[in-house]
Structure formats: C-alpha cells, structure tokens
Amino acid sequence: MLNIIYHKIHLFMKWFLILLIFPFLFSSSFAQEHIDPFVTAAISSEPSSIVSGCVNAITGDFVLASTDLIAESIEPASLNHIYTSRFRKTNYPGGLLLGEHLFAHCYFNSNFIVTEPSGIQLLYNMPKYSLKGEKQRRKHIENDITLELNPESAKGLSNSTNCENSGRINLLKNKAIYNQKNGTLIIHSPDGSCRYYSSNHLNDLIAKKKQKNKKSKYYNDFISLSNKAGFFFKLDKQQLSNGNWIFYTYNNLDWPINIRTTNPAMNKTYSNINTTIGNEFTCITSCNKTLKIQGDIIKEYHNEIFDWDNKKKCWKSTLKHRIKGFIYRSKISPEKPKEIFHYLESDGKVISDCILPDKRQLHIDYYTIGNHLVNNITINIPSTQDPRFMRVKSISVPEKKGNLQNLYYFIYHPGVLDQNGGDTEVYNSDGHKTIYKYSSQLRLESIEKYVLKNGRYKNINSEKLIWGKNNEATFLLGKTIFDSSEQAVFSKRFSYDNNGNLIKETFYGNLSGKCKAPLIIEKSFPKMNGIETLTIERSFTDDDRNTLTYQKDDTGLITSFSYLKNTDKITSKLLSYQHQNQIKHRFFYEYDNDNILIREIQDDGSALDKNDLTNVFRRTIKVIRPRQVEPYGLTDSIEERYLDINTGEEKLIRKEKYEYNENRRIQKKEIFDSEGNSRYSLSYDYDDKGNIKYETDPIGREAIYRYNPNDNKEYEKDFSGKETSFKYDLCNRLIKKNIKDESHSFFEEYEYDLKNNKISEKDIYGNIKKHEYDAFNH
Structure with a gap:
C-alpha cells in the first residue's frame, strides 16, 4: 500500500527495533500499519468515474469484479473475485477471492486493519489507556473494547458506490468490538449484519509461562505479549441482515476449505462450498457445480510463538506459513465463459489481457517507465515514483479482422492526497474528450465532455458533483448538469440523517417541459426562482439496521413499511395518498420460523391490521410452501388464491408445484386448476452454465x-x-x-x-x- 511520507522514518525505526527483540510477526501482511486511500477510491468511487465499466478515471486503475461460483439455495453461498491493478501495492496482488477479506490484522494490540467483502480496508485504533497495576490490567483485558475508526478510512470512500445512497452501506458506521481475553473481534455493520472473528488464543501461551515461572503475572504478561506481537483474526461466522448465517472452516494453512449457509437457528444447512488446493484451485458446491482456477498460490511466512523458554527468559517460536491468496491464470466457472488472464509483470500483479473463447479479448496497456505517445503528446514516466506509473494508458478490443483497436486512452494530471485535486483526460476512439476532475480526497467533482471538431475541442456539457464536509465528507450532496453555454439544465440534491440514510431527494429543472424559469445555481445550490421541483422524503428505523419505514413524494403518494423483528424482511407495505392514514393499497408478508416467505397478501383495504377487512373489495393471496427436506427452503409449491368477501373463505385460483435437478434448478413445473386438478406440466433442461x-x-x-x-x-x-x-x-x-x-x-x-x-x-x-x-x- 502507499506510504504516508511523514510516517516513513518513524515506521522504519519502529519495525527495526521490534524485529530485533520480538520475531512474532508476519513477513508480508504486517509490513504496514496503514491503508491506501487509492485502493479505497479504486473500488468505491462514484459510478460516473468508471470508464467502459473497468477503468477508474480517478486512480487510473483497471477494476474487475465477478461472481465465480454460486451454490444455489434459499441462502446461496458464493465466491466473488475482486481485482484492481492498484492491488500490486498491497498484500493481495491477485485480487480477493477467499483471501484477505476473511482476515483482520492486528498490529501491536493498537491498530487493526479489517478488509470488507468489497475489498475496502478500514483502519481501527485501540483507545488510549493508562493502566496501573494488575487490577486495571485485568479489567482492561476482560472487558469488551469498542475500537475507534481511524479518519484515514474515509479517504477515497464515497456513499454512492452502488448507486444506493444508504446508511446500510455506510462503512464509517461499522462498530468494532474487541475482547482481548477471548481473542475475539466483532464487526457490526449498519445493515444489521454481524461478522465474528477469532484469533490465535494467547491464554494458552501465558498459562505455559505460568507453569514454568510461578512469579509471572498473568495480566501483565498478557499485555506485554499482545503489545509486542502482530497477529490476525479469522472470520468464523457471519450473521446476515435477514437472520441467516454463514460459517467458515479453515485448514492448517488458514485457508477456508468450507463455506456453509444456514437458517437462523443454525440447524438447517442451505448450501455448501468445499475447496481444495493442489495443482489447481477447485471449489465444489452442494448443488454439484464446480469452479476450477489455475494459477499461483500466494503464501506468507511468520514466526509463531508456541512456548516459553524459562532458561533464556524468552518465547519460543517456529516458522509457519499460511495461504493468503490466489493469482488467476485461467478460470473455468459454471457461471460464465472460460477466462484466461495475462499479466504485465512476471509475478502476476497487473492484468494486461482478459481473454475469452473464440478470440474475444480485452487488452489493457499501462504507463511504464519511458516515453509514451498519447494523442500526439509525448508523456515521460521517469521512475516508479511517478504517480502516473502503472496507471492504465489505454484499453483495446478486437475489430472486425481481429486486430486490437484502442477503445479509450488516458492522460493523467495527478493531484496530491490531502493537498490538491487532479484530473484525467479520457479520449474515445473518435478522438472526443472527457475530463474527470477530482478532489484531494479522491472524490469525483466534475465531468466535462468535449467534441473534436475541425481540430479543436468544444465543450458540449458538463456535470458537477457536491460532497459534504467533516463527518459528511463521504456523502454526495448533489449533482448538476450544465449545457455547452454553462447554463444549468438539471440538478439533484440529497440530504441525509446521522447514519447516512437518504432522507430527502429533490429534483430541479424544467421537469414538465413547460417551465419558463431558468435553473440558476448559487453557491453550488439551485435558486428557488420558480424553477420546478420534485421532492421525495424518507424516514428510516432508528436502530442498527437502517431500514426504510416511510417515503412520500410531491404527488402525494406515501409508502410505509414494517419489518420482521431483528431482520430486514418486510412484513407490510402500505400505499397511502396525501395522509398516511388514508391507506389505498396494502401488501402483507408472512414468514415461517426460518424467516422464509410463506404468504403474500394484497388488497385494497384501508386499515393497518391485515385482519381488518374494512373497505376490502378484492384480496389475493399467494401461499408459498418451502421444502422441509434437503435442499431446505426451496419453493415446493405456490398457490394463488382469492378471498371470498361474502364467506371469508380463501379459494384456489391455480397452483404450481416444482421439481428440481441436482443443480437445484427447476426441471418440472406442474400446473393445477382451481379444483386442484393437474392440467399440464412444463419441463426444462439446462446446459452446464445454467x-x-x-x-x-x-x-x-x-x-x-x-x-x-x-x-x-x-x-x-x-x-x-x-x-x-x-x-x-x-x-x-x-x-x-x-x-x-x-x-x-x-x-x-x-x-x-x-x-x-x-x-x-x-x-x-x-x-x-x-x-x-x-x-x-x-
């Protein structure tokens, strides 16, 4: 990862001294104690900054994300590959498959780096304590400690990554709970999910020392050992926001060999993925799908303490290694076509070609050391220290005859982190230009589009983005589109609650096509001069799940939601007009003990209670019966019914019954009429890709x-x-x-x-x- 310059000398001296006196350190994972904002920006930038779906215009990185394997079930387990060429500076150059996002790293019992499933890394710090005496040390070790999120984690981060400005994905609201004695780390996410990590337990080591040295003080030794050591936590299990669980099992190389999903009670297994590593990396699901990856295993070595040497008064250690990742060379996935990857560097750090069957190809060229002719401009990269080094120079695809032709090429004018922003010029195959400008915090600020005409560039439109400040620095506050004369033509503004939920969204402009007032922007915000607006207001639950409870727009439409306790599963959706109590349409959802949907009700009633039939003239019901044998939870049958208002009896309209193949895909659908008689059946068959x-x-x-x-x-x-x-x-x-x-x-x-x-x-x-x-x- 990138080093912050003023830390270089300090970190070098710190590591030099520690390596001399205490060899319990990972050789590669523990080579740095901070995170790289450029990696964060490469993965989490505002979607508008991504060119052709694969190049981040802010960081200049090639970005690739894919789902390589899905174990079909009511709660599918999956393997997702995340890659960016910026990873060449990190511990996982081949990208994330089953590697670093399953581990949290601790440095000297003070700094914790946790990799999110998205690949974004967050840095947490231990609060500062002044501990005197064995009693204070004991209390400190045995109690849960809430770690503090380091402000560095916000750099490069944006709340609009998935086009969902929601508190549920606001990583800065994660809560990290550390318990030293139990060796546990718990990450509470703002969507209500929770990840449980455990570390190599220090208690056994302290006990061994106590047996050999009766005078040793347990809590003093515990703090001394943990403060000098670097170690990692493994993700053992994760509770999802819907209540289901994911469990991970590891081999002696700390590589996950099994991923299993279960129901909330943990007594029914929904899906499994088993992995093996030999000459190739193989994953097999419980639904008989196989992923095969050929490539290079990435290992790291460390000295692991296993005992106390009472004579030498030091800890004994042994050299061990663990698997930390995998570099793709080729991939045969049941979800997509076979892929082959070529790399610019021999150690497999930077992808230069993605090759698909039948001569399909994406070629990526980078700025290496030397001269590069781009758009008739000579660009010199003098050394690896140049910030443009290894940024994407161009991407190419085959034309009709199979020859590669540039689709886009890039010229960079990098800024300096925390000091000033920069910009990137992107040229398409016709020579037209787009300029992406970004802030010193690596957030997109504007997009300017130019057309090449008679050898000169003419601006045709632009888009400007406004971001918050301080605690809202990661929040996108608005977007405005300008025409070629720099006249604003459309604008959006966003307001958030303290958790980052979008509570107000306003559109400005000639929305009806009849508005004569111009859209005027003053101090980055639209002036209310008669311009047309449309506003959507929202409310969210005041808990750790940030679920939407209320939405109203200027048309008068109101939508209200309620949820199953301790989940994000909707139990009711009520549509009202003008006033929340004037209900016009109702949806109700019921679940079984495993939180699986078993009943949907839709009607035109006006009461909050689904059993209150006031003003109900039409009610339809869908009854879903999940399988009670393996594979659990898949839909066994669906009945469509209606309510006879006069008798209160539910009557059948039609029914569908399902049969599945070994891949858990529907192979037969039998249709029944309103009398329960089988009328016809539909058959299906699939190829290996589904x-x-x-x-x-x-x-x-x-x-x-x-x-x-x-x-x-x-x-x-x-x-x-x-x-x-x-x-x-x-x-x-x-x-x-x-x-x-x-x-x-x-x-x-x-x-x-x-x-x-x-x-x-x-x-x-x-x-x-x-x-x-x-x-x-x-």
Whole structure:
C-alpha cells in the first residue's frame, strides 16, 4: 500500500527495533500499519468515474469484479473475485477471492486493519489507556473494547458506490468490538449484519509461562505479549441482515476449505462450498457445480510463538506459513465463459489481457517507465515514483479482422492526497474528450465532455458533483448538469440523517417541459426562482439496521413499511395518498420460523391490521410452501388464491408445484386448476452454465436452444418449429440472424461502431436502416 511520507522514518525505526527483540510477526501482511486511500477510491468511487465499466478515471486503475461460483439455495453461498491493478501495492496482488477479506490484522494490540467483502480496508485504533497495576490490567483485558475508526478510512470512500445512497452501506458506521481475553473481534455493520472473528488464543501461551515461572503475572504478561506481537483474526461466522448465517472452516494453512449457509437457528444447512488446493484451485458446491482456477498460490511466512523458554527468559517460536491468496491464470466457472488472464509483470500483479473463447479479448496497456505517445503528446514516466506509473494508458478490443483497436486512452494530471485535486483526460476512439476532475480526497467533482471538431475541442456539457464536509465528507450532496453555454439544465440534491440514510431527494429543472424559469445555481445550490421541483422524503428505523419505514413524494403518494423483528424482511407495505392514514393499497408478508416467505397478501383495504377487512373489495393471496427436506427452503409449491368477501373463505385460483435437478434448478413445473386438478406440466433442461437448452409448452411442444462458448445463443428452435441461428462478432454483438421456416429462409444483419452503437441494420426484405449518434453515443 502507499506510504504516508511523514510516517516513513518513524515506521522504519519502529519495525527495526521490534524485529530485533520480538520475531512474532508476519513477513508480508504486517509490513504496514496503514491503508491506501487509492485502493479505497479504486473500488468505491462514484459510478460516473468508471470508464467502459473497468477503468477508474480517478486512480487510473483497471477494476474487475465477478461472481465465480454460486451454490444455489434459499441462502446461496458464493465466491466473488475482486481485482484492481492498484492491488500490486498491497498484500493481495491477485485480487480477493477467499483471501484477505476473511482476515483482520492486528498490529501491536493498537491498530487493526479489517478488509470488507468489497475489498475496502478500514483502519481501527485501540483507545488510549493508562493502566496501573494488575487490577486495571485485568479489567482492561476482560472487558469488551469498542475500537475507534481511524479518519484515514474515509479517504477515497464515497456513499454512492452502488448507486444506493444508504446508511446500510455506510462503512464509517461499522462498530468494532474487541475482547482481548477471548481473542475475539466483532464487526457490526449498519445493515444489521454481524461478522465474528477469532484469533490465535494467547491464554494458552501465558498459562505455559505460568507453569514454568510461578512469579509471572498473568495480566501483565498478557499485555506485554499482545503489545509486542502482530497477529490476525479469522472470520468464523457471519450473521446476515435477514437472520441467516454463514460459517467458515479453515485448514492448517488458514485457508477456508468450507463455506456453509444456514437458517437462523443454525440447524438447517442451505448450501455448501468445499475447496481444495493442489495443482489447481477447485471449489465444489452442494448443488454439484464446480469452479476450477489455475494459477499461483500466494503464501506468507511468520514466526509463531508456541512456548516459553524459562532458561533464556524468552518465547519460543517456529516458522509457519499460511495461504493468503490466489493469482488467476485461467478460470473455468459454471457461471460464465472460460477466462484466461495475462499479466504485465512476471509475478502476476497487473492484468494486461482478459481473454475469452473464440478470440474475444480485452487488452489493457499501462504507463511504464519511458516515453509514451498519447494523442500526439509525448508523456515521460521517469521512475516508479511517478504517480502516473502503472496507471492504465489505454484499453483495446478486437475489430472486425481481429486486430486490437484502442477503445479509450488516458492522460493523467495527478493531484496530491490531502493537498490538491487532479484530473484525467479520457479520449474515445473518435478522438472526443472527457475530463474527470477530482478532489484531494479522491472524490469525483466534475465531468466535462468535449467534441473534436475541425481540430479543436468544444465543450458540449458538463456535470458537477457536491460532497459534504467533516463527518459528511463521504456523502454526495448533489449533482448538476450544465449545457455547452454553462447554463444549468438539471440538478439533484440529497440530504441525509446521522447514519447516512437518504432522507430527502429533490429534483430541479424544467421537469414538465413547460417551465419558463431558468435553473440558476448559487453557491453550488439551485435558486428557488420558480424553477420546478420534485421532492421525495424518507424516514428510516432508528436502530442498527437502517431500514426504510416511510417515503412520500410531491404527488402525494406515501409508502410505509414494517419489518420482521431483528431482520430486514418486510412484513407490510402500505400505499397511502396525501395522509398516511388514508391507506389505498396494502401488501402483507408472512414468514415461517426460518424467516422464509410463506404468504403474500394484497388488497385494497384501508386499515393497518391485515385482519381488518374494512373497505376490502378484492384480496389475493399467494401461499408459498418451502421444502422441509434437503435442499431446505426451496419453493415446493405456490398457490394463488382469492378471498371470498361474502364467506371469508380463501379459494384456489391455480397452483404450481416444482421439481428440481441436482443443480437445484427447476426441471418440472406442474400446473393445477382451481379444483386442484393437474392440467399440464412444463419441463426444462439446462446446459452446464445454467442456460436453458430445452423446454416444453402447455400442449407438449418442444423448444431447443444452443449457446456458443461465450454464452451467446447461437441456435433456437421455437415451439412452432421455426429455426433461428445467430452469429456474433468478436465483441459478442449480434451481427447476423438467419430465420428458417418450412419453406423460406430470411436474414437480418447488423453493424456497430467501436463504442457498441448499432449503426446499421438490414431487415429480411433488404431494407437498410442507418443510425447516427453524437459524440457521446446519444
């Protein structure tokens, strides 16, 4: 990770002294005690800063996220791969698969680095204490301690990462509880989920010393040992916001060999993923899906203390190693096409090519040491210390003949963290330019778009973003779009509660198309001069779950929610008009003891109580029966009913009953009528990727589908017998469709530009339709 300059000398001396007197340190994980804001920004930036879905314009990093394996169930276990080229400076250069996000690292019992499942790292600090005497030490060790989140964790972080400005994803509201004696660390997340970590227990070591040295003081030794050592916590289990659990089991190399999901009572297993590492990394799910990854195992070595040497008056240690990650070389996943990765450096730190079947490819070029000609400008990178070093220079894809052609290229003007912002120029294949400007805290501040015309660039529009300050520094407060004359045309403003929940959202502009007042921005905010607005107000639960309870917009529509206790599962949704007590439409949800949905009610009643039928003229009910045998929780049947208002009796409309294959996908659906009689059944079959390859309709006709290695449909025979074949280019875009019936054959053809815009299409009669786009694909 990047070093903060003024810490360099201090950290060097600290590590030098500690290594001389106490060798209980991980050789690589414990090489730094701080986090890298650039890694945080690369992963969590505002979505508008991501170019072509894979390059962060602020940090210049190639970013890749994928779900490689899903164990299908009511609570699926999954393996997700997170990678950014910025990871070359961290402990997990190959990206996160089952590595560092399952571990929390502790440094000298004072600093804790916890990696979130998203890859973002947070730094926590032990509160400062002055401990005198064995009694105070005992109290300090045995009590739970709430760790303090270091302000460095906020740098590069934004609350709009997932386009969801919600307190439920506000990482700065995490609560970390540390218990030294028990060797536990608990992370409470603001969505109500909770992660439980445990460390190698120090009690056994202290007891061994006590046996050999009766005069040793337990609590004094405990603090002395923990303050000198670096160690890690393993994630043992996680309770999700819906009440379900995830459990992790590790081998003697601290590598997770089993991931298991259960119900809230922990007595039913929903899904399993078992992992093995040999010549390749293999994962097999409880639904018989297999992930195979070939690559390089990343190991780290450390001296682990195991006993006290009373003669030498020192701790005994032995060299051990653990697996900390895996560098992908190739991946065969049941969820997507086979992928091969090439790296710019021999140690596998920076991905240069992502290769898919049939010559599909994404090539990434980087700024290395030397001269680079970009947009007719020579850019020199003199050393690895240049902040532009190893930032993405261009991304390329194959054109018609298979040759690589630049899709985008990048020129950087880096800022200095905590001092001044910077900007990045991005040029597309037509030479048009977009400039991304960001703050000294690595947050996007503006996007300016320019069109190249007659050799000169002309601004056509821009977007400006406003961020909060101090405790709201990670909160996006607003966005405004300006036209080519710098006249504001549309604006949005956001307000939050103390937890980061979006409680007010206001849109400004000519929303009806009839407003004559101009949109004027003063001090970054719209002036109320008659401009049209639309406001949405929200309220959230005042607890650790931050669930939405109330929403109202200017049309008068009000939506109210309630939840199952200690979960985020909705039990009621009530639609009102103008006043909350004027209910017009109701939805109710019921759950079994495992928090699985078993009943949905929808009606036009006006009371809060679902059993109160005041003003109910129409009520429909859906009854869901989950399986009570393995695989638990999958839907066994669904009944659709209606309520006879006169008799109060629920009457059947139709029923569906399901059968599953070994991959837990529906293979048969049987349909019953209102009398409970079977009327027809539908059958399904799938390929290894889960694509449907065969199905029947209610009268028994068959449809057949085939897919190419990139999961594009290449053949279809529908229920009527009509056959269609599909052909794709090297970017997986449909370029030809051949339609056949019993006596005729028809063709449709399509052409695209490098930016995936369809520029031409020919129909079955030979008619050609041309499409033209502006500089930015509109």
